[in-house]
Amino acid sequence: MAVLDAPRIVTQRRGIPDSHSLKVYLDTGGYDALKKALGMNPEEVAAEVDAASLLGRGGAGFPAGRKWAMLRRSPVSYLVVNSDESEPATFKDHYLIEHDPHQLVEGIIIAAYALQVTQAFVFVRGEFALGIERITQAVNDAYAHGALGSKIFGSDFSLDLVVHPGAGAYICGEETALIEALEGKRGFPRIKPPFFPAVTGLYGEPTVVNNVETMSNLPWIILNGGAAFAAYGVGRSAGTRLFALSGRVNNPGVYEVEMVKNTFRDLIYDPAFGGGITEGRNLRAFIPGGVSAPWFSPEQLDTPLGQDEVGALGSMLGSGSVVVMDDTTCVVRAAWRITKFFSRESCGQCTPCREGSGWIERVMYRLEHGGGRPEDLDLVLDLCDNISPGLSWPPAQTTICVLGPSIPSSVKSAITAFRGEFEAHVAHGGCPYV
Amino acid sequence: MSGFFRPDLRQRAEELVTLYPRRRSATLPLLHLVQEQDGYVSEAGIEAVADLTGTTPAEVRGTASFYDMFHLEPVGRYLVGVCTNVACLLSGGLEMLEHAEETLGCAPGGTSSDGVFSLEESECLADCNFAPCVQVNYRYVRTRTPSEFDAMVDDLRAGRRDQEIPPHGTHSRVKRHVTLRATKEEVAAERRRQSEARAAREAAKEETK
């Protein structure tokens, strides 16, 4: 596999010292794309993005161009960029915001221009103290450079960009919860329909929400053309994508990989990427796209890194985070910890999610730490079924947002694939590995 | 109420409110500011934020209590967060947390007896390539072994990392230059101009059809 040939789009400044500074950014072609975009009319800019088939990088994988087109029928009031990255084991946006904040800012300005929005917000996860400092500096510098504010680069286009700090709540990554937080409220996701914040977004007005990585691709797309972007990857899954690789691998990290052309095996084993399992051990299972995604087993290693390819096998590429579990991993413990995460992060509105996450976590805790009963396995699965009836994929949703229906994924994966290990926990009165 | 913030922060508080189309939107940044001043979200701070955002104290408190980073009770000067979520779990996160408990002498959610350190079991901090991940006051310290952790604690106690890690509550040390924004009038004019231009383009398109 020609993995080393992967083009560098959003990581083009990787390894350059002070890549976050305006100076380095300008030295490496920064803000050229914006100047080019300002010379086009907004529809042309949007058309390039549409041609690029840029799927949203925040998890749901909705094409950015289509989202914009749907919204542009009525004037869009606000652009909100989602930099709340809190999905466990996802750390690509963290990389982008700390190392290339100007690329993000430039992407935002381009998107704002295409959408003809004059007020944009970037909602940054509160725990990214350094990231917030870097992007705030970048915004200040961009204003000083004339790339933000009144009459950008002498054009008639003006934009105000506000960096909005989060404060520690995973659910604020969900776009409607994010909007609530941006309105100064508790991060309770809004009930749908409407399905997009498009119609009633920030302050009840049409609003586009896009992910950091989605935005960071825009300068390259504008400079090189949507077609050039779409030439990478296959079909809908165009361009490159950042993958955050973690867990039991030799080289955990963020990697930019061409979509579909590479497989999970490449990502995990290729020396340019993961470099194989820690201590040369054997792969037990891996999570292909964040903890909301059902797990994969070694049999799925050769699945291409493409949205539809992974979807066809009953999971998702989601936020692009791959967690590797080897034969030293206790899957009961891993699944318990993931449930605990959901239980801590459920916003608490919907009964099944609020109560279900807690009770599943308690039973899973018991299984891992002693006190598990044989009937607990079916109990947990039945509780999961009460949150997401049928336990199908994609999950049936009976709650306001998809956090609830995400809870069963790992529990069901673990129990289905490793039932014997759960039974061993019950028989042993706790985790046999400790 | 308006007397809550010390002068420099008061100015920032007032600027924050003007950054947003609606003042309630400034709630989260204002609460960060309250923590910058008091180290936690104090009663008086809540009143001040309610006042500035035109909401009730119950709403501000309700909002603050939703978010993990807002502490309604005082915490130590250094808030140590150890991630035990799945990626870190696989690389010894729980063991690191146990070690932190021993070193600091307090359980997660607690504060060391000298009041300097508070400990938290964190959810994923998005730094999984440096697992197990540790943050102090939301700054990554990347101490991956018990001895690195202990050395870091010693450094903090000795004030050797003050430059890098401000006391708990100080969030972003880079401040937005408020004056750099486009004025409301400019924004409004720009919007008008754009929608007219767009309408003209659409009309032209129609004609060519």
Add this chain to the structure above:
Amino acid sequence: MSEPTPPPPSITVDGRTVTVTPGEPLIEAIARGGTYVPRFCYHPRMEPVGVCRMCLVEVDGPRGPSLQPSCFLKAADGMSVITDSEKVKKAQDGVLEFLLSNHPLDCPVCDKGGECPLQDQALAHGSGESRFIEEKRHFEKPVSIGAHVLLDRERCIQCSRCTRFAAEVAGEADITFSGRGDGIEVAPAPEHPFDSVFSGNTVQICPVGALTAKSYRFAARPWDLDQVESTCTGCSVGCRVAVQSSQNEVIRVLGVDSEPVNQSWLCDKGRYSLDGLRGTSLELDSPGRRLTHPLVRRHGRLEEVGWSEALAEAARLVNSVAPDEVGVIGGAALTNEGAYAFARLAREVIGTIHLDAQYADGVDAALVSALPPATIDDAVGARVLLTLSGDLRQSVPVLYLRLRAAARRGTLVQIQSGPDALTPLATHRISVRPGEIDAVVNGVLEGRGVAGTALSDADATLVRETLGDGSGVVVVVGRANVAEDSSLVEAALVRLHRAFPAARFLVALSRSNLRGAIDMGLCPSVGPGRARLDHRGRDFVEQVRAMNDGRQRTTIVLGDVMGNSLRPGETRRALSASAVICVTGHGGETLEYADVVLPATVSYERRGTVTNLEGRVSALVAKVTAPGSAWDDVTIASEWASALGVEFGWESVDAVSAEVESSTGYPALSVLDDVSYEGVVVDRVETLRARRARDPVATPGIRSAQTVGLGASVGAVDLETPGTLGEVSRPEIPTSGSPSLSVPAPDAYALRLVATKVLYDNGVTIRGSVALASQVEPATLRIHPLDLEHFALQDGQLVAARSSEGEVVIRVVGDDAVLRGTVVAPMHLTDEHGTDVVGTLLEPESAWTRVRVESR
């Protein structure tokens, strides 16, 4: 040929067809088809939020049937819904199990036991056995979160009905959720107890026992309670209530979901003043004293006597003076029948024309009955709502709630002294200082500013444009400031009416059955049935004057004059100078001047009708019997007449009611209470309306108590509509000359007094109730901070405030909502020395009152 009419929009529910109004909540449409979908968070009077997930049903969609919350989904033509599948049952059972898994098993000691939707669901569907072995959530049980409300967090199911009520309906988010996930709990801010005047509504709508009322704690079980539907007489809104009692004691009142009136809401004053009705004190001078026997003054002391002796004495006091030397004060607390009986007694038997149910704190009765009237619904649906009133939240709280909902959607213009609770929703607000109202209204109508006032040319033009031709304008009227001569606001009203003949007026009357009292003739300017009078009688102020100079020697006081008079000093002197016969249910200062006291029944002990501020007549049902030998007003009046030698010949209240109908056109009990109508508005031709079915668990406490006798349809569906009733005629608009339009010049040394109504004041209702009296806040003077500076005063300091009439010692508070040059003082509250603030300062003879405020 006419087109065939298309079939009405419909959906299918489990195969059956149900017609729908597209856009209505699916759950309501399903209910109309006869299927009850369990629900907890849904409340028909609030926006659906779909959080409890109890109401999941299967709805067919492009990708096959899926589970959807039927409360949130809107019904649309052609929808296919399944409510009885295994999938639906499993989902609902799953939600129920989740709700119960953390819920304590304390139903036997829970106030909600027996009327709890969660308990009912659990009994019907719950498995009974928990599948978990771990502990449930534990919290301290119950904690007090406000003057009336207790919170048990263990029982809370996070449905958010209470927090939504606070934010959405009351507009004061004084309780919110705190925390996240399964740690969320309802809470007020620590230093701000939940003392909203609407707090009781949250208890009423809580679907579990999480929020309970202190007054109801362990007081009764639903199966011990029986109930009737009646009307609250706490203020002139006339909210419909379910009155629940046990062993001849009213234990609880709950708001009935009456579409045109209160839509299930009540204020705490109406809801929690029950202890005062029963009596909380034995002292005669306390409003908490219930009067049980007639009293006659002997050797300077009031002594208990029999009715015949008391009535003989009352007759003697009337007979011993000339008819013109007798006057009648008060009467707004009577039923229509009582008011009618006393009006006949006074006008026909005694022969006096000096009657006044107001205390110089209202708008001229003739004008009230003459202005084209608006109903509450008219006001809610108005194109433009124009308020010339004080803070409606303080005087007519539930009207405020209804108007708030309207103002959120529509256009609100305020022309009044200070901002009030509606102001944040106002489209335009013009501030007026005392003395300016007529001039400012004139300026607005002419579309130009008025020099010396806050009305600029630009504002005047804008507001004038908003008002347009006056169609669809509803004016909400009140005495925003009783320290300003009422003729000023009256002139403004006449002016508005002349300019906009199409505009309608809703008068926020200051007392409960004032409208009924006026229409029955208890006022100096119009007779019974709004008849024209040849001679105007003495109004309250003139009666007080006549008593003081010996022209009125016997005075009949219907109610509590000392608790209502705005000139207490003068009134005390007057009462001492005249013989006084008091008809009242409660003790109070007035009794100190009474020669005869005739004890009357009070709320929920009386049968009859009352008329609310929009002219809606509704039935009062006697639920309990009065203590001792108190009589209802009708009996007192007719027996008194009899003692004076005239027999009215009434055998029951119903007979009086029928006579009222034949002589005034008012609807009588016979139409009103058989099927529990929402009441009938007398100012228009009304189709008698059946009540619509409402969600049975919206107010869980109504469904569970046993309903008895009249008003047997509490909260439920009624019979079909049995007919229409005609309109009662209205008098001409009085044409008395308008006062001059001159604007008072500013005064550097004095502030103009704005005296405003507060809900929790020293009136009988509040002082008589232990729980409510504790909510009375100390009176303060509110002044603009710059005026504080101008007069060299500190925020919060004690000052001497002086008018030409007297001086009070009181704290000043800086408030930038107060207009410069004015000082706002609450009515019927006392200063540091216990003297009535407004009563002391008010200059009765001036158009407005000047107050000087100085450090002490």
